[in-house]
Amino acid sequence: MEIKKVMVIGAGQMGGGIAQVCAQAGYDVKLNDIKEESFARGYAVIGKNVARNVEKGRMTEEEKGEVLARITKSLDLQDASDVDIIIEAAVENMDIKKSIFKQLDEIAPAHAILATNTSSLPITEIAAVTKRPGKVIGMHYMNPVPVMKLVEIIRGLATEDAVYDAVEEMTRKLSKTPVEVNDFPGFVANRVLMPMINEAIFTLYEGVASKEAIDEVMKLGMNHPMGPLQLADFIGLDTCLYIMETLYEGFGDSKYRPCPLLRKYVNAGWLGKKSGRGFYEYA
Template identity: 55%
Template sequence: MADIRTVGVVGAGQMGAGIAQVSAQAGYDVVLYDVSLELATKGVEKIAAGLDRLVAGGKLDAGARDAALARLKPADGVNDLAPCDLMIEAATEKEEIKRRIFAQVCPVLRPDAILASNTSSISITRLASGTDRAERFLGIHFMNPVPVMKLVELVRGIATDEAVFEQSKRFVASLDKTMTISEDFPGFIVNRVLIPMINEAIYTLHEGVGSVESIDASMRLGANHPMGPFQLADFIGLDTCLSIMQVLHDGLADSKYRPCPLLVKYVEAGWLGRKVKRGFYDYRGETPVPTR
């Protein structure tokens, strides 16, 4: 089996850019692909700005920054992914979008290339079944923000080849990340525990037990969480939280995973959190203000 030398990342948003950055810093050549060269180029620019901040803060030397940037290439079309030994999909958490991406990239990739999804909750076995390489498909789930968070969940589908899984372990270790191995069940480990906790916090608000501020303060100071559940939900994106809750509810058929109606209402309103400057907090002023 060929060594992993070139990594392709599909999706130049926050997650994809983060995966591309840590891969380039670890010495891999990286091809960053999105629906247009313009978006891929903006992703590389975002990475460059992040590396500049690390240099300014004394956490990275300028030579290492320049070397990482030299390994990054924005893709001018899907054919630029052809040399990749490993391709990681980091698109939005919608199964139909991921399936369309795999249908697009599989004919371009070499038969021996490994295909991975950064999905945070969707069945790896089911995603793999729609590709031409189920035995070379797995989940590599990075945490957000990727350059900061140390954990990566590795998820093996029912058909994932053992040698491919072992090679993927070595890849994750080379990024200076800590890995956990999860079985292929809805939400895996992190989101199976985390997102229902956020959903329960929203139910607690919905039922009038406490306010946004009191619930966040209670979990920060009473449970020693670094962020309150509403702060965290806004950071993750309320649309992503809802998508994961729907995957859990559909996949496990248990009423305890029913998305809170208030979460649904916020998503329907387009109040998705920090990325649109309004969620459970309003971020349009100097300091965040609760919206409920």
């Protein structure tokens, strides 16, 4: 099972990053979004990223041009009719993902792999809306995609070994490190990370220490590059809440209960860096 042509659904931060690393690895990439302006914004970010690589001597000007030329615009899911793999990086919402996969199942060639970049949702449930559950798999990239080496590869209940092997090989060609994970809520990364962030929010909520102190303890005491509250702001507090709700619902265990302060901030529209305010304020 050889992968040559790639389609990425969603030109946001994650989708754009995935498209960039695929193009850098020599794949022809269709970058799809529902809006022209969303594609343009995502493509512009990719342009800035590869220009920075030229400035730092990691890439020549000629190579930059080749990378950008490998990425083509798509505003229609029908463009999936001739690709070998589709990597969905749309919003983290089960109903939206199911709708996309149902459509892709009708459009994509029979051999095509349908992958999702979901950070916490069950692969098996997404696969169930298709007629090819054996060809559905999870590829959870870390943010920012061009920098972070890890990709969690998640098997659904029916995922075929050949599909896993092809995705693992592709991941290595992207200069990433694949790690095999089974289909449980939150997988590994978010099952471990999000409860830590949630506990840090509880620590603030209960008045144990200030936000600055909590972050400083984790940076200096645990050698984390970023404190958990600052990290939550960068991930997006709405995303953190959604993942905690997925864990809570999936396991039915009170240890995954989202902190009321997290819910309060999201309800207030304080979503972190992207909204200008979360636990910290951003100009």
